[in-house]
Every structure is written in C-alpha cells, then in structure tokens.
Amino acid sequence: MGLEEKYRDLTSLATDLGITDLQVREQNSVLYIDGTAKSAADKNKLWEVYGRIDPDFRAADAVVNIAVTEGVSREYTVENGDSLSKIAKAYGISWQDIFEANKDIISNPDLIQPGWKLKIPTL
Incomplete structure (x- = not known):
C-alpha cells in the first residue's frame, strides 16, 4: 500500500473541507500534507482522521502541516x-x-x- 492510498481518507477530507493551498507530496518515504484550514474545528477533524489511521502517531510516514486562518x-x-x-x-x-x-x-x-x-x- 502506497502512502497516498494509506492516507486517502485524510487527503479526501482535506479536499472536502476546502483546505486552501492544499499540497500533498511524497518525499523520502514520507507523505507531506500542507495547507490552510478555515477553522480550528476543521483542523481538528483532520487530526481525528489521522488518529484513526495511525492511532499511536508512531508510523512517522506522514507530516501534516495545516495552518488555521480564522x-x-x-x-x-x-x-x-x-x-x-x-x-x-x-x-x-x-x-x-x-x-x-x-x-x-x-x-x-x-x-x-x-x-x-x-x-x-x-x-
């Protein structure tokens, strides 16, 4: 399973939430997800999905960098x-x-x- 497939629920939610400047790229076996959320609540929704994918936050195969501009x-x-x-x-x-x-x-x-x-x- 590739990283983009592993984190598809997360990137799909980011798209659905309208995360602006969304960038998803894989580099050196790490998936980088960057962008800007409209609210802290949207950012928290992304973290909830990430937590379901990697409950112990130990995989170290994704970097999620979402800013908030409320x-x-x-x-x-x-x-x-x-x-x-x-x-x-x-x-x-x-x-x-x-x-x-x-x-x-x-x-x-x-x-x-x-x-x-x-x-x-x-x-």
Missing part, C-alpha cells in the same frame, strides 16, 4: 459569570473555537477572567 468578526470582553460555553452559545459557535482563537490568552478553558478581551472567530 477570521475574527468581533472582540468580546469577559464579564462576571461568563464561561466559554456561554459566550460561544451567544455567537452560535463552539467553546473550542473561541479557545483555539485565544490560546495566547487562555491556558485553561475553565478559567477565564472578567476584563479579558477575547477574539470571536467567524466560521
């Missing part, structure tokens, strides 16, 4: 009593999307502070 539509200032879930529900997105867009500020998604200015991604 647009930021708004900025939100955290208030007392807020949680990422509550904020996400108000914007119709997942708390994971907000967490991914604000990893430079948030180290623990369960601990956000009033006054923090969070980026709210568009999907």
Whole structure:
C-alpha cells in the first residue's frame, strides 16, 4: 500500500473541507500534507482522521502541516459569570473555537477572567 492510498481518507477530507493551498507530496518515504484550514474545528477533524489511521502517531510516514486562518468578526470582553460555553452559545459557535482563537490568552478553558478581551472567530 502506497502512502497516498494509506492516507486517502485524510487527503479526501482535506479536499472536502476546502483546505486552501492544499499540497500533498511524497518525499523520502514520507507523505507531506500542507495547507490552510478555515477553522480550528476543521483542523481538528483532520487530526481525528489521522488518529484513526495511525492511532499511536508512531508510523512517522506522514507530516501534516495545516495552518488555521480564522477570521475574527468581533472582540468580546469577559464579564462576571461568563464561561466559554456561554459566550460561544451567544455567537452560535463552539467553546473550542473561541479557545483555539485565544490560546495566547487562555491556558485553561475553565478559567477565564472578567476584563479579558477575547477574539470571536467567524466560521
């Protein structure tokens, strides 16, 4: 089985998700998959498929380099009593999307502070 065949589910999903600048190439018995996802959620979907193909991440026969370019539509200032879930529900997105867009500020998604200015991604 060739590498492109082994990772066909991954590359097909990348195409279906509209990964931009998608490049798939094999070099020195390693398959390189590069591109840019519209959201962290799309990138996570790719990692889930990769994990099904190589559950222990030990094959070392693929390099997946997917960047994320989420647009930021708004900025939100955290208030007392807020949680990422509550904020996400108000914007119709997942708390994971907000967490991914604000990893430079948030180290623990369960601990956000009033006054923090969070980026709210568009999907």
